[in-house]
Amino acid sequence: MSMVSLPGLKELIESISRERNLPRLAVQSAIREALLKGYERYRRAQNLERQQFDEDYFDNFEVELDIEEEGFRVLSTKTIIEEVDNSDHQISLKEVQEVAPEAQSGDSVVLDVTPEQKDFGRMAAMQTKQVLAQKLRDQQRQMVQEEFQDLESTVLQARVLRFERQSVILAVTSGFGQPEVEAELPKREQLPNDNYRANATFKVYLKKVSQGQHRGPQLVVSRADAGLVVYLFANEVPEIEDEVVRIVAVAREANPPSRYVGPRTKIAVDTLDRDVDPVGACIGARGSRIQVVVNELRGEKIDVIRWSPDPATYIANALSPARVDEVRLMDPETRQTHVLVAEDQLSLAIGKEGQNVRLAARLTGWKIDIKDKAKYDYTGEDEKFAAARAQHQAEQEELERLEAQQEELENLAPQQEEFANLAPQQEELENLAPQQTEAEQPQEDTIKIQKEIEDRMPEEVAQDNFDKSEAGYAE
DSSP states (O other), X not given: OOOEEOTTHHXXXXXXXXXXXXXXXXXXXXXXXXXXXXXXXXXXXXXXXXOOOOTTTTTTEEEEEETTTTEEEEEEEEEEESSOSOTTTEEEXXXXXXXXXXXXXXXXXXXXXXXXXXXXXXXXXXXXXXHHHHHHHHHHHHHHHHHHGGGTTSEEEEEEEEXXXXXXXXXXXXXXXXXXXXXXXXXXXXXXXXXXXXXXEEEEEEEEEOOSSOSSOSEEEESSOHHHHHHHHHHHOHHHHTTSEEEEEEEEESSOSSTTSOOEEEEEEEXXXXXXOHHXXXXXXXXXXXXHHHHHTTSOEEEEEEOOSSHHHHHHHHTTTSOOSEEEEEETXXXXXXXXEOGGGXXXXXXXXXXXXXXXXXXXXXXXXXXXXXXXXXXHHHHHHHHHHHHHHHHHHHHHHHHHHHHHHHHHHHHHHHHHHHHHHHHHHHHHHHHHXXXXXXXXXXXXXXXXXXXXXXXXXXXXXHHHHHHHXXX
């Protein structure tokens, strides 16, 4: 069997496997696919008869690598038939029986169709090189996807490699001893207080493992996601790890809309153990535990509050550090509330550019309006909400009525479809109506004549009887 020599094949496989962190079998598979594409290019270049090759034309061809001899062969699986129509896919029975007399029509044989070394030209070699690079990238992306798919929504240690446009390219690993993989930290996922310099290390939240063949890193990480705060607290507070204290909700504004406002997070915690203070457990002695989290987030402000099943208490706690005098749940259905505070607490409750009340609303899920208690009109606000509730109720009833009509129309749809199917038959009946009228006209004339005969018959019979009686009298 002939063979195309590939000097240094064994060393090439080892080198690619080492540089790209790919198994040797994966590298060999990529090389075989690339060489097969190169052979296709060679065949198309040798196609003097301008024969059209379909996409699956070369499916019966395969490449066999010989690692020890450092070369490859091209093999073709052909079907044995009496008369050959396509020599690439078929072989004559007579030709095969010269070598194997027991062969029968319909059997398959594998033949060596390796071209000569000098015939495998420069264009085929270039095609092989391009396809090999692409196949290796595909293999690498598939391995990254399989490796990090289960690590999505977890925290990884990352190291800064370089900068591309406004994104930071980081190196992350899936575990100890595993090779580093590139990840992208987009601009919107960065913290304003972070200093991204070469080889600086950070903890990042793995937000997404991309699929497909798009360019760039497959992994998208974040420093602004609320999941990073949850992980840092769980890692620092043993009570959370032991499930004695649980994190109920987190509201984070890592990139405020104004540069005059710093990043801030509110976190609600709770416990079922009466002997454990969940807020104190998260803060630690003299703030030791929360300070570790703050340092990792580069000075971000964090408010730890106690969760409560009572919405009024929960909302009052969420507006910490402001002191709340009263919480009025104006409309529990639409989750609207008025929070009454003293005049000197207004700015603290609202926060800088509304950040405190904005985070509290996001944490509790209620729409919060901060009001000055001294100027609050209880009667007027109650009347206003009563009118709003009445209008909302009327809108709901109207909406239900429209939905009922819509449902009724949908129920009538099958009948309308049936009527539409009967329309051609109705049209056919209308086309037949003139013909029926013409056919009925002679019948109507016959009926008319018959009626006239019947009308005249009594007179004629009477006259005949009279004539007979006169004749008898004359006699």
